[in-house]
Amino acid sequence: xxxxxxxxxxxMVKNLIxxxxxxxxxxxxxxxxxxxxxxxxxDTDNDGGVVTAxxxxxxxxxxxxxxxxxxxxxxxxxxxxxxLIEFLDYLVYVPLFVxxxxxxxxxxxxxxxxx
Numbered sequence: 847x848x849x850x851x852x853x854x855x856x857x858m859v860k861n862l863i864x865x866x867x868x869x870x871x872x873x874x875x876x877x878x879x880x881x882x883x884x885x886x887x888x889d890t891d892n893d894g895g896v897v898t899a900x901x902x903x904x905x906x907x908x909x910x911x912x913x914x915x916x917x918x919x920x921x922x923x924x925x926x927x928x929x930l931i932e933f934l935d936y937l938v939y940v941p942l943f944v945x946x947x948x949x950x951x952x953x954x955x956x957x958x959x960x961x
Contacts, residue, residue, distance in 0.1 A: 878940050882933050896930040899923070909946030910956065 885897045885905060899920045906916040919939060923931045
């Protein structure tokens with residue numbers, strides 16, 4: 847534990863833990879898993895627990911990202927460079943995916959690539 851190794855962090859870490867709302871975090875993590883598994887369900891050629899980079903690219907394109915941004919995100923998520931994205935890597939970009947989702951829901955017929 848970080849508090850044992852670095853005693854000067856103990857009050858800061860203790861304060862963060864006291865402010866932590868586990869139910870809200872659990873709910874958000876559940877929703878993130880649902881998004882991931884929805885994307886995973888579209889992939890018929892994987893063993894489960896991963897999403898293909900190509901299907902994520904399609905979702906990013908549908909969300910209006912430029913081709914450069916699509917490539918950037920997929921390259922950063924595909925850590926092993928095998929075309930597969932694991933949940934923890936996916937989790938890092940959830941704020942972007944939520945923004946894309948809100949953008950699509952807000953204006954589903956807007957096809958400009960300015961994001």
